[in-house]
Amino acid sequence: MIRVLRLLSLLSLLEGVALAKEVHVVATVPTLAALASEVVGDHGEVISLALHTQDPHFVDARPNLALALSRADLLVLTGLGLEVGWLPTLLTGSRNGRIQPGSVGYLDASRHVQVLQIPTSAVDRSMGDIHPGGNPHYHLDPRAARPVVVALAERLGTLDPEHAGDYQLNAKLFLVELDAAIARWQEQAQPLRGIPVIDLHRSWPYVADWLGFEIVADIEPKPGVPPTPRHVLAVIGLARERGVGLVIQESWLPSNVSRTVAEKSGARLLILDAQADFRGGQTYVQHVDALVSALVAGVTP
Amino acid sequence: MLPVLLWTPRAWGDPEGSSLEDLDDIRAALQADAEEASGAPAPGASGDPPVVSAPSGSAGSTRSSSMNPNLSLIMDTALAAFSSVDEAASGGAHDPAVNGFNLQQLELAVGSAVDPYLRLDGNIVFGLFGVEIEEIYGTTVALPGALQLRMGQFLTRFGRANPTHPHTWAFVDQPLVLGRLMGGEGNRGLGVEASVLAPLPWYVEIVGSETMAAGAATARSFYGADDLGVASPADLQSTVAIKQFFPLGEDLSLMWGLSWASGPNPTGRNRTELYGTDLYLKYRPITQASFTELSLHTEWIGRRYQVPDDVLTDVTGFVQGTWRFSRRWGVAGRYEYGTPTTDLRGDEVLDPTDPAWLGFRQRIGANLTFWPSEFSRIRVQGSSDTLDWVPDPILAGFLALELSVGAHGAHAF
Structure with a gap:
């Protein structure tokens, strides 16, 4: 099954080579970048703003990150306030209307996952650094990766209709691999x-x-x-x-x-x-x- | 692929031993972690309040969809002691100024998207005796060509220190250079600003603004308190800045800025020009589990102040370093220097905007900061201010407290 899908993906890729236009995807954290990379395939580049060794709550808003965002077609973020301490200033500084909140190029992945630990009563900072929208650390749960990948394929297809089929195929391929891995894990x-x-x-x-x-x-x-x-x-x-x-x-x-x-x-x-x-x-x-x-x-x- | 540290102090099995005997070891470990992690405490998942999962199939549907802007309140207050309070010229408008307790400011910060094209941000500052609109401006977010406009009242982006607010400062008080050349509030005004990211491989931002040139505390080197009005565009303050960023690896960052401002002064429609440069070097290791932060910031501004039949010049600046050496503790030191104002012949003359400034001035200060959390700060600071025209150095000591509540916007690098 996987081999057939990979072959279809390759054929589809060859078909699109002549009109290839790179899509630029920026993810706030490396895990989302890894997922985006599976869907983008060879149709563009994926960048992660944070390193895997870096606490994603506390990323310095270095101006070179704004530069990366200024060139992005799609921004993928964790949401739920994980990046609230650094992403907004970078977004404004990017001057990139394509990836501002509400735009097609702004993908808050948390909107597509089943969020845990959403507070059911009023919260304030006497309770520590809480996230009122729920726990944002869903990156490690492959059950959350699944809907994120589906959302990525849909969004990339909207941004780059020419390769929408490829993105769907890449996502399908990845999900087959993921499902097998989930069973194994x-x-x-x-x-x-x-x-x-x-x-x-x-x-x-x-x-x-x-x-x-x-x-x-x-x-x-x-x-x-x-x-x-x-x-x-x-x-x-x-x-x-x-x-x-x-x-x-x-x-x-x-x-x-x-x-x-x-x-x-x-x-x-x-x-x-x-x-x-x-x-x-x-x-x-x-x-x-x-x-x-x-x-x-x-x-x- | 995944670096994993497996550490097995004992065989997997039942624990043993008295808990009270462990306290010393725990304290030692806490101290070691505090020394390793010098960053603010990491916010994380939901804590004490009752929590639930989002209903299956309706991810995100339980979240707030409030249309209210982000609001935050920041209080800065200080207990101060001066060896002399009368001679301390060129201070910031929100610096501690009297012996005893001072409310430096209560800042209400507001920010939100207006529509898909603009956002609105403001800082409204309350004192014990009044309110001021420090900043209120709209910013475009979707203009083509990496262009951005700001319109309203804003701190000009001359240098690195001027556009910042007290809660981002490494010191309780404003650098002398801002008080002397810009005014106690920093250089700001009503106007418009355009900025663009240069199409280069590295970060180069070019900023230009036109602002009103009046205000004793906001445009001191220009019209200052003597507002002669705007008869032509030349009666506005023009500011140009170029800001470049160089990521020297993952852990080291360098930012360098060049700034220029020109505007009218009240001495017979003459002009003042400011030339500035600023350098900011920051070390913050992010490739390992350490949150130590070291920074070096220096900024110097030369002024050329035209008066009838002469041109007066002076230079003022500072260099400061900060070291956050543990999770909650950090130290900082600052050296500031200002020359006397001289005329074209090199003779010392009265500073036209600050007649009390009569010679060389040097201030040296240091502080120790404790952050209970990223939303509160306690700072102890001492400084010695040596003024050529005052017999003894002015000594100052501050114990400052800052408290922040609400949703405050992220800060620029």
Whole structure:
């Protein structure tokens, strides 16, 4: 099936070579860039504004990023306020009407995924750095990748009707590969089902929901708020009580406290890349593959 | 492909040991993390409030669709002590100015899209005794040719420091150069600005504006307090700036600007010209789990002030460095320098816009900042201001608090 689709994709590509016009896609984070790249194929270039080693909440609004946006036909963002601290000023500075909010070239991927942890009561910053629209860390859940890829194919087809068929085909190809991978990952991740896990920052509920493990505590007492010794002590106590075997965190955050919690509670610490290494050539499937493998290895005696 | 650190302190199994004995280790780890992560705390997923999932098949449908603009309030207040409050000339309008408690300002920032073509942004500043519209301007977002227009009242983009507001400053008080040459509020006015991104491989922005040249606190080197009106376009202030950015790798950034402004002054319809250059170098490692930030910012402005039968000149500027050395703590130092005003023969004369400025002036200052979160800031600052015309240096000490609430727009680099 995949071979047939790839052949069709190649034929379609050859057909369009004579009239090829590159489409410029800019994604705010590398994982979205990796997904966009699957759909764009050879019809353009995809750029990620943030690095995979960089906390996507706190990206410097360097002017060269505005320059990249000024040339974009399509902007793909996480949404839910993840990029609110840096993207708006870059967007205004880009002077690019094609990618302003409300334009065809502005794709808020969160509008297409099932969002978790949407607050149901009034929120303010006494609760930490919360996202009123819900948890934006859906990048690692391949179930969220699926609708994002579909939306990308539709949007690219609108922007570049000449290659709309190619984008649909590329998306279909990728989704076939993704579905196969999801089945494989879910089988591989059976040992994770039902186990208690502690995280540092609440970036993992989508993965937990997908793979069936339970996040019993966050080391941060509130999102973005550094823990106090008493809070860490309570987390360790809970970890011991629940027999927590895994402590997980993103690679861009300091790991000393997580390491201490792991050490004191007899758990393993996993420091994971929460974004795909897009610039290094990593695909979305490779990225999730590595993540699932690491998690499973973490609970393997 | 995915770099993963597997760390197994003990065998997978039951934990053991007394929790109270762990406190010292936890404190040490917290301290180590604080030293490693010098950035603001990372906001993240929803926290304490009750949470739900979006209903299946209706992703995004539960989100707010408010048409209200983003609103934020920022309070800057300071406890100040001066060795002399009378001689401190050329201060910023929102600097602490008296011994004791000072409300520097309460800023209401507003911003929103007007329509698909324009956005509106404003900064309305409240003091204890009045309100001022610091900035209110419309910005185009969709003109062809990478062109952008701003219309309304705005801080001109002369240099790097002038277009900024106190909550982005590395110091409690405004640089002397702005107070001396632009005015206590910084150089701003009603007018129009056009800017364009040059079609070059690197970032080059060319900015030009025409603004009203009057205002003692906003156009001090031009008409200042003596508004002689606008009889022709030459009676407006013209400003041109070129801003270039060079990404020196992922972790290091360099921004360099050149600025020029020209406008009328009140000494018989003569003109003033300002020539400025600014350099900003920032190191922030993003290829590893460290949020240390180091920056160097220097800015110098030369002034050429035409008076009947003569031209007066002076130079003022500063160099400052900042180092955020842990998650919540940072230090900064600043050296400022201003020459006396001289005439064409090189003789020292009275600064026409600041008669109290009678010679060389140097100010050196340093501060320590604590950020409880990215929305609050406590800063302790000390400075020594050496004025040729005052016998003893003026010493100043500040303990400043800044609090921010609401949805505040992202800041430019």
